[in-house]
Amino acid sequence: MDQETAARSYPLGRSRPDLALDDLPEPEQVFKIDRIGPRQLFMYVVGPSLIALGISIGSGEWLLGPQAVGQYGFVGVGWVILVSAVLQTFYNVECSRYVLATGETPVVGWGRVPPGYLLWVPLSVFIVIFAFIAGGWAASAGQGMYALVHGEIAPAGAEEPRLWAIALLIVVFLLTAFARRISRTLELANWLMVGTILIALILIDLFVVPWNVWWEGIRGFVTPAAPPKGITATQLGGLAGFTALASGLNWYVMGHYRDKGYGMGYRTGFISGMRGTQQKMLDVGVTFPDDAANQSRWRRWYRLLLVDMWGVFFIGAMIGMLLPTILMAHAVEVSGTRPTTADVPTFVASVLDAEYGRGMFYIALILGVLILFSTQLGIFEAMVRVTTDAGHATSPKLRALIEGDPRRFYFPFMLFLLVVISVILHLALPVNLVQWSANMSNLGALIYPFMLMYLNSKLPKPARPRPWHYVLLAANVLFFGFFFINFIADFFGDPLVTF
Template sequence: MADRATADRADSDAGGDADDVYVDEDDGERYRASAYVPVAYDNLEPAPTDESSPERGTGGRFRLLDLPKVPKLGHLIGPSAIMLGASLGSGETLFWPGLIAQYGWALYWAFWIGVFTQFVINTEIQRWTLLTGESVFRALDRVHPVWPIVVLALGLVSLGWPGWAASAAQVGATGVGLGDYALSVGSYRLPGWRAFGIGLMVVIWLTYQLTPLVYNVVERIQLVLVALTSVLAVVLFFVAGSVGELGSVPAGAMSIGSLPPETEIAAFLGGVAFAGAGGYLNLSQSLWVREKGYGMGRYQGRIKNPLIGDEPEPVQRDGFAPRNTESNQKRWTAWWRVARLEHFLTFVVGLLAVSTALMAVTAQYASGTDRDAVSMWLYEVAPQLGHFGGVLVYVVLFIALFTTQYAIIESFVRNSADVIYEAYGREAGWDLSRIFWGLLTAFVLWGIAILALPVPVENPFGLLVVGAAMSGLLMWPYTALILLINSRRLPAYAAPGWGRVVAMWWASSFFGYLSVLLLGLTLERDFGLALFRTEVGILGSAPGGSLLWVLFGVVQGYVIVNSAIATYRRRGREPNGLEADDSDWPQ
C-alpha cells in the first residue's frame, strides 16, 4: 500500500490531465460494491498546519495522501438512494400529501424550497468527508466534543419511536385483513397490526446478517425498495387519473410565503423538515459516502458484521489531507461535481417526481380532509379508486413506510455508533463493528418493546409528527455549525463559494425561524406559558417570545458574519491560483 501511495503521488506531481483525474472502467467498477484501499497510516507524513490543509481544531493532525481518482457517476449511485428511501415514507407519502390535501396547493412552495434546501445541506454534510475521510461527527468534535453528544441526544428524541414501523404495520395489517385481529395471551391482547410491526422489525434485523459488509446489503435492498415505490407511485398517479391536478402546481410553487391561518405549525415544520429525509437522518449522508468510498473516504474502513465479517477495517480518528498539488485540486473539483450530481439526480429528482404525483392524488380525492395522513389514504382515498387502485394505495404506502423505517434504523444506528466510538469506544478499545451490531440489536428490541407493551401508540401518525418537529429543531444548530466548519476550516480550493454560503445562510435561518415558532407554540400550548407566545410575523410576540427571537437573531448574526469574513478572506487565496469550482449547476 505504501508503494501505491507513492505511485499516486508521482502521478499527481506529474500533471493534471484527464487520465490522472478519472479512473478507467475497470477501477470504476470497484465502486459499485463500495471501495476501500488500506494504507499504512502511521507511515504517512503529517499534514502541514498552513492554509493548504484543513484546520485541525481540537483534534489531531491530518496525514498527507493523494485524493483517489474519480469514477463515473454510474459507479457511485447508492448513498443518495438510501437517503431517498429515508424520505419516501415520511414527507413524500404522508406529510406533504396530507398537507396539500388539507390546505391546498398554496403550500407547495414550502415543499420544493425544502427539497432544494436539503440538497444544499446534504451536499455540505458530504464536503468535509470527501476531503478528509472523517465523518461529519468528527468534524463537529473538532469544534467541541460536546456537539456530537448533543446531536446524538436530539437524534434519539426525534427517531427513538418506531413511528414508521407502526404506520407500515397499520397499513400492511389492514391490507391483508389482520387489522381487526389480536393475539391473546391470558388477559393480554396484542393487536394484529402491532404483531405485524414486530415482524417487520425482526425482518430488518435479519437482513443485516446476510453479508459481511453492512453497507452493501443496505444499499442493495434500498435500491430495490426505492425503485419499486417510485414506479408504483407513478402507476397510482395515472390509475387515479390525477394528471389534471398538476395544473395547480405552478401557482402553488410561486405562492412563496403564504401560510393558511389554520395551519398547524408542528405539522408544517415536520413537513418542511421531511421535505427530504430531515433531522438526524441527513447526517448519515457523510457516513454513507465514506462507506461507499467517495473521496478520501476510500482510505477509511467499512463496518462489517462481527458475526460473519472478516478482519475489521480501521477507521482512523484523524483523517487525511490532500497534498497541495494541481492534480489533487483537479481531482477535488471532479469529486465535488460528481457527488453533487449523484445527489441531485437521485434525491432531488426522485423526491419531486414521486411526492408531487402522490400530492396530486390526495388533492383530488381527499381535499379538505381533517384526518391524519395514514387514515386519509386508507379511508378516504383508497375506497374511491376501485379494487385495483385501492390495492395500489396499500402497496405503495406499505413499501414506502417500510423503506423509511429500514433507512431510519440504519441511519440512527450508524450515526450513533460513530458518535459513541469516537467519544468513548476508541479509547476504551471497543470495536466499531461490534458497537454498530450491538446498537442495531438494541434499537430493534426497543422498537419491538414499544410495539409489544401496552403503551399508547394507537395513533402511529402522532409519533411521526412529534419526531418530525424535533428533526426540524435539530437542523438549525447542525446546519449553522456545518457552515462555520466548511467556510472557516477547509482550504480555499475546497471551501464553499459565495453561492453556497448564502444558501446555507438561508437554510440555517429558515430552520432557526421555524424552531423558534415551534418552541414558542409548545411552551404556550403544552405548558401554559403564554409569556413565550411567538407570532409568525415576529411582531406581536409576547415578551418571552420576543426574547427567543432576539436570541435567534444574535446566534444567526454570529454565523452569518463569521462565515462571510472567512469566505471573503479565503476566496482570494486559493493555492496555485486555482478557483474553487462552485459555479457549475447544480450547486
C-alpha cells in the same frame, strides 16, 4: 510531534488529532471500473442519495405532505415544500463536502468544533436519537402491514399494527446482519423500493388523477402564498422539516459517502455486515495535499457528488412529493372527506378501494408499506451508525473493548434500540410521532449549519466552499429555525405566528 510527522498531517479544529495526508483516489480506482459513463454512473457511483431518498419519501412525502395537502390544498403548502427541498439538498452537499474531503463522518467532524468533542459528539448523538426514536415511521408501516394482511384498516388502538412494526424492525436487523457491506445493501434495497414506488405511483396517477389536479400540484410548488388558514405551527413545521429528509439533521445520513468510498472516504474504511470481512476503520480522518493532481481529482469527486444529490436526490424528492400529494388531493375530491392524523397512512388505499375496486386497494397498501419501510430501514440503521461512528472515533476504551471491529458495538446496539423503540411505539399515534421527529429535526438547523461553516472553511483550499455557500447555509438557519421556534412556542402555549 516531529517535523516529518507534522509535514504529513493537517490540523483542523480543536480537541481531535490532526488529519493524516494522502492523495485523493481516482473515482475509477474506487469503483473498480475503466471509465465513468452514464451506465457506470448509475450502476456503481450513485448510491448514498438513494438511502437518503428512501428515508425522505416515507416521512414527508407519504405522510406529512399528503396530510397537509389533503386538509388544506396545494396553495400555501407547495412553496414550503419546494423551498425546503432546495435548501436541504444544498445543505446535504455541504455536509458531504466535509466527508469527501476528510473521510470523517459528520458526527465525528462536529468534535473538531470548539469547545470540542466532549460537548458536540455526545450531544449530536443524543439529538439524533431523541428526534427519531419515537418510531412514528415504524408505527405507520405497521398500520399498512395490518391492512395488507387483513384487507381492512386497523381499529383504533389495535395492538397488531405495533407488532408488525416491530417485526419490520427485525427485518432491518437481519438485512444489515447478513450484508457484506451494509451501505451497499441499503443502496440496492432502495434502488428496488424507490424505483418500484415511483414507477407505480406514476402509473396509478396517470390512471386515476385528472390533469387539472396534476397542474394544481405543480402550480402549488411555485406559487408564493400565505400558509392556509387553520394549519398549525406543528403541521407546517413538520412538513418543512421532513420534506426531502430531516432539515438540520440531514447530516446523520451523509456518512454513507464514506462507506461508499467517495473521496477520502476510500482511505478511512467502512462498516461491514456479518458476512463481510471487516477491514480496519480509521478513528481519525485523512485529507489531501493541495497540489495540481489532487485539485483535479477533487473537482471530479465534487461533480459526482452534485450529480448524486441534485440529479437523484432532489429530483426524486420532488417527484416523490408530487405524486402522493396529487393522489391524496384526488382521493379527498372523490370521497368528500379529509384525512385525519389517525388514518392518513391508509386513507388513499381506502378511497381507492371504494372508487376503483379491491385491486387498487391492495396496490396502494403495498406501495405504502414499501414507502414507509424504506424510511424505517434508513432511519433505524442511521441511528445505530451515528452512535457507532461516534463511539469508535472518540473512545479508545471502546475501540479496545471491541478490538477495533465496529460491528461488535453496531449490532448489539441495534438490538438495544429495537427493544426501546418497541416500547415507545405504544405511546402515541404514528403521525403525531412523525410530526414530533420532523420538528426536532428543525432544531438541528439552528446549530449545525454554523458548525459546517467553521469546518468547511478550514478544509484544504480546493475543497472550501465559495462565499455564496455560506449565505445559503444561513438561509437554512433562518427558514428551518423559524419553524422550530414557532413549534416550541405552540407546544408550550401559543405559536408566535398563526396561520
